[in-house]
Amino acid sequence: MTPAARAQAAIEILDVILDGAPAEAALIRWSRSSRFAGSGDRAAVRDLVFAALRRRRSLGALGGSATGRGLILGLLRAAGTPPDELFTGHGHAPAPLTVAEREGGRDPTPAEALDLPDWVAQRLAAELGPDLPVVAEALRHRAPVWLRINAARTDASQAAGMLSRDGIETQPATQCPTALRVTAGERGLQSSRAFRDGLVELQDLAPQIACAAVPLAPGATVLDYCAGGGGKALALAARGASVTAWDASPARMRDLPARARRTGATINRAPDRGPDGRYDVVLTDVPCSGSGTWRRTPDAKWRLSAEQLDSFPATQLQIMENAAQYLRPGGRLVYMTCSLFAAENQGVISRFLSAHQRFALESSLSQRPGAGEASPDGFFHAILRDLTGG
Ligand SMILES: C[S@@+](CC[C@H](N)C(=O)[O-])C[C@H]1O[C@@H](n2cnc3c(N)ncnc32)[C@H](O)[C@@H]1O
Structure with a gap:
């Protein structure tokens, strides 16, 4: 595919996503129906689509409209590439610019330049203060x-x-x-x-740092209560822990046996009806807004609503409470999210600690994407100690 044909493919995929389809699903559907596209083409189209979604708001302003064409036009203008080089109408290239497109477009306002929904920017500004522009800027770029x-x-x-x-x-x-x-x-x-x-x-740097912070005595037993694809379970098993995996949706653990085999780890599976026994460490890597990983899932940045965000803490607290019953006296309950929002992080931990005085906070860490090419995803972890024994 020529660069222009790749741009046209990205425009069409973006229009499908802007109509409400999840980005991954739209890309997969395009790949399956585009046998002519080689692996280099698929990667290049994906990069264009994701770059446009990360900066959807500012590119919409630069390109003159929040459509696939507007975003790709904005992307070219932002890069200083004359759009007429690709918008030629030849072969599979995008149609030539209309007069309105040629004359449209403007510099983004300061709010648009953050590339966040306004309500997200307001909430994060209250929490991050002067760090907000740095975090927002990091989310506008590809993750390492x-x-x-x-x-x-x-x-x-x-x-x-x-x-x-x-x-x-x-x-x-x-x-x-x-x-x-x-x-x-x-x-x-x-x-x-x-x-x-x-x-x-x-595995991103941030969860690696979080998993490395979990105190593990030799032969420690760990229950990963929200195991999903098993990234954290495998990281803890590699440190010598005996890990048991459970998830409320067992189907989410389908890749775990093959991943464990490849790495030589043994991960036990708890029965689907629920785990048994007591563990030295219980990990709750809870469902969350995913805002810390918006560089990787940029369409989620625009899909999250304030109502959804406000519904997470109750679920997260409930999961911690369910999971705590599997902790041995004196054990450690570990809480993790890939969220930037304090309500899902410190907020949940304070509520849990005030309701459960047998626990004390041992340590916690908020990591955030920032300047430089090596910054981690947004990630929070807290390690709570049960004070009743051991
Ligand atoms: C952030 S993901 C976990 C990712 C996983 N730990 C990893 O490293 O790949 C959250 C997981 O929590 C699971 N989950 C949702 N509700 C739950 C509940 N009430 N109890 C336990 N797990 C739940 C989801 O199915 C999902 O797999």
Whole structure:
């Protein structure tokens, strides 16, 4: 596909997403119906679509309309690329610009330039204060690709050497010994030997830091009560914990057995009806707004409503309460979200602590995307200790 044909494909996919379809589903449908598109084309179209969605508001202003054409036009104007180079009407290229398109478009207002819904900007401004523009700016750009090295099998320099032999260049993180940031060759990752042999896993820096902070005595037992795809379960198993996975929607754990096999980890599955027994650590990686990962799921940034956000804390608190029954006396209850909003983070923890005085807060950390190419996703964790024993 020519660059112009890729732009036209992105325009059509964006229109489907702007009509309400989830971005991933719209991209998959386009890939399936576009056999002519090679893997490079699919990746390039995806990059265009995601770049446009991350900056949907400001690009709509620059491009003159919040349509697929307007956003791609805005993207070209933002990059300083003359739109007429792609909007030629030849072959599969977008139709030439109309007079209105040529004369339309303006600089975004300061509010539009944040690329957040106004209600989100207002809430985050109250919480982040002067950090809001830095966080909002980070969310306008692609997230870095981070790997977690499987510390049960390798170390960072050996894994980096093996990846490099397959054309994947990485840099270690200063904050976390298991984390490598991919700086080149990421498209070859899934077929690389290090990945296929389970020496590295895809996982953002922030959850790696959070999982590394969980105190684990040798042979500790862990119940991952919201296991989903198993990213946290695998990170804790790699540290030597004996991990049992459960999820209210067991189907969400379908990839976990294959992931565990690849990494050589043993993850026990609790019965679907509910876990049994008591554990040293119970982890609740609860459903949340996902606002900390909006760089990766940019359509979610525009879909979240204030009503949805306000409904999360009650669910999160309930999940913590359900999960706490599986903790042994003296054990640790660990709470995690990938949310930027205090109501889902510190707010839930304060409510839980005031209702359950047998628990004390041992530590907590809010991580946020920020300046620089190595910043983590937004992520919160809190480690609570049961004071009744041990
Ligand atoms: C943020 S995701 C977990 C991601 C996962 N830990 C990982 O690292 O890939 C939240 C999970 O909580 C599960 N969940 C939703 N409601 C729940 C509930 N009431 N009790 C337990 N899990 C629940 C969802 O099915 C979902 O898989």
